[in-house]
Amino acid sequence: MAASNTPEPSRRSERSRVAILTATHELITEVGYAKLSIEAIAARAGVGKQTIYRWWPSKGAVVFDSLLSLSEGADGDLALPDTGDLAADLRIVLRATVAEFADPVFEAPVRALNIEIINDPELAATYRERMERPIREAKLARLRSGQDAGQLAADADLELVLDLLYAPITQRWLLRSGPLDEAFADGLVDAVLRAFAPGRVLR
Template identity: 50%
Template sequence: MAESKAPDSTRRSEKSRRAIYAAALSLVGENGYAKTTIEGIAARAGVGKQTIYRWWPSKAAVLLEAFLDLGEQAAEAAEAAGGDGAYEIPDTGDLAADLKLVLRATVDELNDPTFEAPTRALAAEGIVDAKIGAEYAEKLLEPQAALYVRRLRAAQETGAVRDDIDPRTAMELLTGPIVHRWLLRTLPLTHAYADSLVDYALNGLAPRPPRH
């Protein structure tokens, strides 16, 4: 008689976790964050709500982990397509071009429904829930900020950026307006807008002396 194998609880847990991630992201996209509930996530994922509460304290915590996993899946897909899986702002020697490239990618992501709904939900929840806000900043925002800081420091080393510039503040000049326009939804978020931010940040607003 063939020996029966015990169920693999690790595999079962991973399958349930993946189903919960997918359910949370899809429900927020379909119904909005306010109408998404733990009960709804559990029903969509085919698990008991106690399973969710055993792993996460709130729907915000579920969504944050699901969103971080979404980013990891995107990185793995990029690696499978020939990338190295570790994203960095390119350093081609042309700072303006490199910054425009990454800001355009940011615009595309914020305009993508897959990312837009959970990003808005987490940004809003992070304002009222200090713990979620801190975790969102630590695990997502700060690593992204570090990419800009490293690229701008490299530009300082080559003389493309002044030595007395604080790279973190410079990063905020580039990314802050994009987030502001995206949150307000009053004007379109476009590649042309991203390009203009880079031009304004690098060239300044003061009049230039006339050329002789």
């Protein structure tokens, strides 16, 4: 019996999903979040609006999955570099972070996602579970390794160390209040590691 020329539904669905996520990312970069619409995404992806609403409950949910899709195909290893030198490893990671936030192609969907998270508690919970928590745990694991090696004070609050490293980047990015460059990243690493250096009295 001759093979059917009709594509399998699962393959059609996957093609549509990829097209929608790609269209979402492209449109955010091109027109910005304010002008992004489900209609525009559907037109760019070549699908009907009902297809998008069948898989995602809101524009914010599509934006979130489009951001997650950027990392699809990676090896899944979230571990930070561990050369044995905590300061050097943190400079590498924070330099990469500020470079991403300074890149319009990368930061456009992130800024859009933050807008949606503010107003959508369900999306905020999904973001915390699927993206923020795994990444934060990987960062804490590297800090813990540095602490075990004696490069951070034994009684340092690692959750606080992490917040002090990243919150200034987020603040500067959200408010567009200053440059996001390597000098800023290195300054953060140096200041935080000095504050939590072994032998310092932490109050």
